[in-house]
Amino acid sequence: MRIGTLKESYVADAALFDSRTQKAWLAIGAAMLACFPFVASDYWLYLACLVAINIASSTGLNILTGYTGLVSLGQAAFMGLGAYTVAILQIRFGTPFLLNIAAGGVVAMLGGIVVGLPSLRVKGLYLAIATIAASFIAHFLFANLALTGGTTGLSLPPASLFGTALDTSFRLYWLIVPVTILMLLGAANLFRTRVGRAFIAIRDRDISAEVLGIPLLRYKLLSFGLSSFYAGVAGGLWAYFFRVVTPESFPLLMSIFFLAAIIVGGMGTILGGILGAVFMTLVPEVLKLVFELLPGGHEMTVFLSPVRTVVFGLLIVGFLVFEPHGLAEVWRRIRRFFHLWPFRN
């Protein structure tokens, strides 16, 4: 049983990490993340980078959908905006990669604000469908503008840091993971501030929030902008990771993937965005491993992709029906069990 977590000041009460145990675990986690690239194989490093990119993007969507209550099915399109910005800047101007990624975030943010403009008039599912429309229009522009290289897309050179090309998963890990952690800390802190609290008030009841003096349009657009900024940065990282950006790289299915990730992880918690992204990225890989172990070998592999689709859908439905608060709630239950042990909760 955990004792002695008495709080004596408001600062302690509002602290992001409140107990010594938690800080110790976080330090261990950080150390493990730092050691990971030296022990893991290329395949696991590849997965780690992919997971980190997905965490960044789903955290962004969590700000918009989980905390502000605005459902968006356009997250992939905003990632696309970020990725294209990075690719164009890198190819045409060769500017430093951190600047490119930041620019990708800003361009996606502007796109998000434009898409968010109807959000004051349309709500809920109408808004979700408006964002589908936006992502189709974005796809059309990516495929038909001269700037974006049409359907063949753009291939970009690797990012380089002091003359070293960041062209392997090992090297990119040191770019992608720190950026993601920085963005996670930013998101976690956001909800201790005035802006973040306003988002939560809007989610709970937007008319009440307006009555309490929160300008709805400004904060809804801000939420759209922040969420798209996250998507844009994630898209920029994505561009450096895969180094080919095509219109087909960011389909509607990818937006659904991020929405599924925050549902499975738990909407409206930072931990949920992380857990959901990790889980949803790893499930297809686990399925692949299972299929390799199955008897029948190669004949079974034709079923891999459809079975993935079914499992993807079953996860969404199953979590909504049986565990609507997602993996974060499961995690909290486990934690509570250990905190209260040997007493029953």
Added chain:
Amino acid sequence: MDWAYLFEIALTGLAGGGLYALAALAFVLVYKATRVVNIAIGEMLMMGGYLFFAFAVSFSLPVWLAVPAAVLGCGLLGAIIERTMIRPLLGEPPISAFMVTVGLASILVGVVEVIWTADQRRLPEFFPNQPVMVGDAFLAPKVAYGALAAMVLIAAVLLLFRFWRGGVALRATASDQGAAYMMGIAVPKVFSLAWVVSAMIAAVAGIVVGAIGGISSSMGVFGLSVLVVVIVGGLDSVLGALVGGLFIGLVEALAGAYLGGEYKLLATFVVLVAVLLVRPYGLFGTHEIERL
């Protein structure tokens, strides 16, 4: 400007729009009764098409038997979906039910690909194939007869809602759930009924769409256009579904003919955004007033 050509295109568009109207009717039915936005409507169409394919080709039943079998099979599917996925979410925020249908769409696509693979299939021919002439305009026979079937079914469904007991119960539930409960209508049963009827209408639409363009696991894209139709028409309006269906069919045909095939979906989505900005609740939808 070639008026004969324009007339022909518009006619094809309207005929195609009849199918949109039919599918949109299936959508609106579920929304009116249960307030669930069924984004898997395109996938339910696909299931109708594939069930028909299974009965007509794999079990080689005659067409007049395979159609009702597929429709009943789809109705059963609708009932199962309602009981296992939608009923447990009663009282949850609408976003949850919406996301469940997103998951459902994914499950249906996966199941179809496991059983029938992702390849495109052709349905057996059952429409007469002499061309149909309206005035001087030529209309592809499948499209014309498909539109005719859609119109007949829409009329039948509308009459059913007007005069059949179940239909009246459905309309009563849609207009006021609490009052319907108090008048002795078993509202949960009405919810099931709405899903079953909606799935059956979707099955017919799926068979016709499949007969025109073949069936494949990516047929669900049709559902995206249907979504646009219902948003433009207003989510809870039957009239809106019909007018919206014809309108979007027309827009798609004109955009396809004068701008090129890749502009079809773009044109419908631009129409969608324009309508959302001007009339957020659709052309004929109810403007809900929110109170604290």
